[in-house]
Amino acid sequence: MTQDSDLTRLTLAQARDGLRAKSFSAQELTRSFIDRVAASDKLNAYILATPELALEAATRSDKRLADGDARPLEGLPIGVKDLFCTSGVRTTACSDILGDFTPTYESKVTENLWQDGALMLGKLNNDEFAMGSSNETSAFGPCINPWQTDDKTPLVPGGSSGGSSAAVAARLGLAATATDTGGSIRQPAALTGTVGLKPTYGRCSRWGIVAFASSLDQAGPIARTVRDSAIMLTSMAGHDARDTTSADISVPDFEAALTGDIRGLRVGVPQEYRVDAMPSEIETLWQQGMDWMRDAGAEIVDVSLPHTKYALPAYYIIAPAEASSNLARYDGVRYGARKPGADIDDMYAQTRGAGFGEEVQRRLLIGTYALSAGYYDAYYLKALQVRRLIAQDFEKAYEKCDVLLTPTTPSAAFALDKAQADPLEMYLNDVFTVTVNLAGLPGISVPAGLDANGLPLGLQLIGKAFGEEELLRAAEVLETAAGFSSEPTEWWNAS
Amino acid sequence: MTEKTNLIAGVTGDWEIVIGLEVHAQVTSDAKLFSGAATTFGAEPNTQVSLVDAAMPGMLPVINWKCVEQAVRTGLGLKAQINRYSVFDRKNYFYPDLPQGYQISQYLQPIVGEGEIEIDLEGGAVKTVGIERLHLEQDAGKSLHDQHPDLSFVDLNRSGVALMEIVSRPDMHSAGEAQAYVKKLRAILRYLGTCDGNMEQGSMRADVNVSVRKPGDELGTRCEIKNVNSIRFIGQAIEHEARRQIDVIEDGGKINQETRLFDPKRGETRSMRSKEEAHDYRYFPDPDLLPLTFSAEFVDDIARTLPELPDDKKKRFMDDYGLSAYDAGVLVSEAENADFFELAAKGRDAKATANMVIGSVFAGLNKAGLTIADSPVQAEQVGQLVDLISDQTISSRIAKDVFDLMFDEGSDQGRDPSDIVEEKGLKQVTDTGAIEAAVDAVIAANPDKVEQAKAKPKMAGWFVGQVMQSTGGKANPQAVNQLVLAKLGIEDQ
Amino acid sequence: MVRRIAGLARIQVAEEKLPGLARELSAILGFVEQLSEVDTQGVHPYTSPVETQIKARADEVTDGGYPDDILANAPEKDDGYFAVPKVVE
Structure with a gap:
């Protein structure tokens, strides 16, 4: 297949328009992706491909397209992070403890996507229960970044949504769903040269998404462009009566917000993000980002977020504490893989000891400790108070x-096994992203350049609560100015 | 202060029991606290379970507002502080019938704060027991341990059903007081319509905290007897547990703070092995649920719909009807009973009606194992029967027979008393001529007794009895008595 | 400490892994210790980014009635019940 006729090169917006113009069919488009997915085992991005389901859905979409009855995402193939429950399709959160769990229900976000005509290529790899920044904690093994340096060392695609970022970067889907608890959409997007959008907490329903930390989790898209992200979010978002933390506000057409005009926009630059030991190329890129925004008519403003330093410590109390409770339901009683035990408590301990990986266990123990008698006030309550101070920092800014x-991140993609040795070092990957989750704000990572080794780097824009339109508008301007057009070489492609 | 009678004798002297109760009352609602699954009792296993109740991955709770209303209503009925800001917390522990691995409950900030209940003690005394708090929480599912040799079975139908946990202060000092407390609490909940109080079906059960001490000493170490599900068992459990603790201490031992189980078959409590591990519930605010807030108007609106409660009703029955505290207490124990009485007593002698309702209706229902709703005799019919006595149509003794005909199974069951009296010719004979003839006949037939009676006036009663017998009980007893005395020449005393 | 916490969390940890885990946990706890530097006197704890009124459902039976779905993924079931190793009370 020539490059020109390779339908997987299209952006989601282009594919949508091509289908409407009948330049190709949904089945043709879907087959192109199915073939690429089938040849991508080396990446380990998909942990479960569902080509038959995809083709069935594509056939239905072609009928609708023919009938002039196309929905917003009609016939567009995407990948789904394995944290989203998918009816009749195995969902594991990439943990052994869920075994072959097959939900009888569909998450609200994916249901919204299917109702708008999108179709699923399969389930994507992620860090186990979304706990990780490298996709190395997955029970299905690590997902590999399509991007490599000249020495061909396997690199991580970021995490936890590593399968989503790798799949989009390797054109194994027009876009992918992802979730972000401390940076799990934006950090992998930055490490793979893709766009990752974490919406405002409450913008998307959490119903049917395997919970990690309930007050921080939020679903969003990883896509190739800001426009594609806007299109995806328009379908993913919306109030859901089954999630009382989802916002009861209308969903605008986010694509329509992309006017390209940011004249007069005040772009804040938080001084506290100039952390020690930040690579100079990241600092340079950041400065370049300010210049691009200024050139587009924005005003650059210095702001202060004084409690930034305490965001990671607060996060590493709050998220594990909530997780220790959220993951108590994986006890081998109603679903998942049970391990036999001498009695009921031993059955729990064996099941959970064997079913949870090391990083998950670590966080469950931290969380259990932080909530336990005598430590609650010093750890959990303190972290909640600091969280308010962090949120107030943003309000003032x-x-x-x-x-x-x-x-978006303090570094480009790193080698496998590099950070596994020291959990704390791994946690530092979230240093620029985690404040956004703590304050419940929207954030987006846009590919902005390459480092000295030719690996992608991202810049992050953070918006006001429910200010996604303004955020996306600014992000598109940044994207255009950066003009990121590099692609990874296809070392993995088996076909 | 504890009354002397509440103390238990031990070898080392008298002991005082201290009792506090945590009553779990199922909120009357159609759907569960955080899901839309049904709450009806007795369904097939796992048929009333939503994905939320089974804690499937990604499921989230949505609160049932009716349950909030019911909690506020109950709080008002307990004259308690209503907290317009309260917080749902997660109580974390592992148990097979606890699907989430945590129970959503309220820990530091419950919906209802301090209140009180007046309990009725034997002999008509009244005592106030403090309510510490009331909070909303989820019920767990049900584990069945006796269906299989190696397995326990789990049914999640109850999982997520709304409960109110009502916590008393340790103000009770005898099994009787604890029982009176539960009875009164149950009556209040039933009056309010917030819990059906059905202990057999598990709609109401109590965790009983018992400790013992020498009068005047600090509180002793307490044991918690879990899930006692009848008022009788509450009494037995307390008595056994207090005795056990006294024996342990007097034998030189120490009481371990622990959870115990009451075994009704053996009438004793025993330590629960599975609960021995030290608890650390790791409560924290549930991030899936925002704080529970509501307006003062919401509370006021509920307050306006509150019914008359047992204490007020009892006072009114005493004031307006002149009933004794005991009779009033019996009548108001259930709202339906009180309503029955008021309907029966309308426009007639309330005391006589109360006697008939308590002595005949309640006694009959009790014996037959029926509730007031199933009574074969209607309130109006009881009233008619009272009327028949007061207008001297029949005597009280005949009334008893008539009532039995109306109540017992048979062709007269449920008929109006006047019809029965008419048909069976049971009308009281008030015609003095007829009664005089009967008296004369008895006197004439028993000259020896006449002599005795003149010496011993109490013998007159024998003549009255003979006359009543010869008239088939229909003669007016007072008229008979007067005539007998007159004819025998005995002065009315 | 790790053994007690692992017990509370119902996670079987192999004996030989306890020391390493203990080191990692104390490193993480040492890291979060920084929080004690922050003056949080009088700061209301932040439990959710959402600040609206709690939303509620009406008291209507709208769910349940699908025991097969509820039991579909059960590791062990018997006669409509979930089955677990016998619990001794």
Whole structure:
């Protein structure tokens, strides 16, 4: 297949328009992706491909397209992070403890996507229960970044949504669903040269998404462009009476917000994000981002987020504490893989000891400890108080600016096994992203350049609560200015 | 202060029992606290279970507002502080019938704070027991341990059903007081319509905290007897547990704070092995649920619909009807009973009606194992019967027979008393001529007794009895008595 | 400490892994210790980014009635019940 006729090169918006113009059929488009997915085992992005289901759905979409009855995402093939429960399709959160769990229900976000005509290529790899920043904690083994340096060392695609970012970067789907608890959409997007959008907490329903930390989790898309992200979010978002933390506000057409005009926009630059030991190329890229925004008519404003330093410590109390409770339901009684035990408590301990991987166990123990008698006030309550101070930092900053511009990550993609040795070092990957989750704000990572080794780097824009339109508008301007067009070489492709 | 009679004798002297109760009352609602599954009792296993109740991955709770209303209503009925800001917490522990691995409950900030209940003690005394708090929480499922040699079975139908946990202060000092407390609490909940109080079906059960001490000493170490499900068992459990603790201490031992189970078959409590591990519930605010808030108007609206409660009703029965505290207490124990009485007593002698309702209706229902709703005799009919006595149509003795005909199974069951009296010719004979003739006949037939009676006036009663017998009980007893005395020449005393 | 916490969390941890785990946990706890530097006097704890009124459902039976779905993924079931190793009370 020539490059020109390779339908997988299209953006989601282009594919949508091509289908409507009858340039190709949904089945043709879907087959192109199915073939690429089938040849991508080396990446380990998909842990379960569902080509038959995809083709059935594509056939239905072609009928609708022919009937002039196309829905917003009609016939567009995407991948789904394994944290989203999919009816009749195995869902494991990439944990052994869920065994062959097959939900009888569909998550609200994926249901929204299917109702708008999108179709699923399969389930994507992620860090076990979304706990990780490298996709190495998955029970299905690590997902590999399509991007490599000249020495061909396997690199991580980021995490936890590593399968989603790798799949989009390797054109194994037009877009992918993902979730973000501390940076799990934006960090992998930055490491793979893709766009990752974490919406405002409450923008998307959490119903049917395997919970990690309930007050931080939020679903969003990883896509190739800001426009594709906007299209995806328009379908994913919406109030859901079954999730009382989902916002009861209308969903705008986010694509329509992409006017390209940010004149007068005040872009805040938080001084506290100039962390020690930040690679100079990241610092340079950040400065370049400010210049691009200024050139587009925005005003750059210095702001202060004084409690930034305490975001990671607060996060590493709050998220594990909530997780220790959220993951108590995996006890081998109603679903999942049970391990026999001498009695009921031993059955629990064996099941959970064998079913949870090391990082998950670590976090469950931290969380259990932080909530246990005598430590609650010193750890959990303190973290909740600091969380309010962090949220208030943003409120004050937004008195002076409209969006914030920061790097997404402190480094480009790193080698496998590098950070596994020291959990704390791995946690530092979230240093620029985690504040956003703590404050419940929307954030987006846009590919902005390459490091010295030719690996992608991202810049992050942070918006006001439910300010996704303004955020996406700014992000598209940044994307256009950066003009990121590099692609990974296809070392993995087996076909 | 504890009354002397509540103390238990031990070898080392008298002991005082201290009792506090945590009553779990199922909220009357159609759907569960956080899901839309049904709450009806006795369904096939796992048929009333939603994905939320089974704690499937990704499921989230949505609160049933009716349950909030019911909790507020109950709080108002307990004259308690209503907290317009309360918080749902997760109580974390592992148990096969606890699907989430945590129970959603309220820990530091419950929906209802301090209140009180007046309990009725034997002999008409009244005592106030403090309510510490009331909070909303989820019920767990049900584990069946006796269906299989190696397995326990889990049914999640109850999982997620709304409960109110009502916590008393340790203000009770005898099994009787604890029982009176539960009875009164149950009556209040039933009056309010917030819990059906059905202990057999598990709609109401109590965790009983018992400790013992020498009068005046600090509180002793307490044991918690879990899930006692009848008022009788509550009494037995307390008595056994207090005795056990006294024996342990007097034998030089110490009481371990622990959870115990009451075994009704043996009438004793025993330590629960599975609960021995030290608890650390790791409560924290449930991040899936925002704080529970509501307006003062919401509370006021509920307050306006509150019914008259047992204490107020009892006071009114005493004031307006002149009933004794005991009779009023019996009548108001159930709202339906009180309503029955008021309907029966309308426009007639309330005391006589109360006697008939308590002595005949309640006694009959009790014996037949029926509730007031199933009574074969209607309230109006009881009233008619009272009327028949007061207008001297029949005597009280005949009334008893008539009532039995109306109540017992048979062709007269449920008929109006006047019809029965008419048909069976049971009308009281008030015609003095007829009664005089009967008296004369008895006197004439028993000259020896006449002599005795003149010496011993109490013998007159024998003549009255003979006359009543010869008239088939229909003669007016007072008229007979007067005539007998007159004819025998005995002065009315 | 690790053994007690693992017991509370019902996670079987192999004996030989306890020391390593203990080191990792204390490193993480040492890291979060920084929080004690922050003055949080009088700061209301932040439990959710959502600040609206709690939303509720009406008291209507809208769910349940699908025991087969509930039991579909059960590791062990018997006669409509979930089955677990016998619990001794």
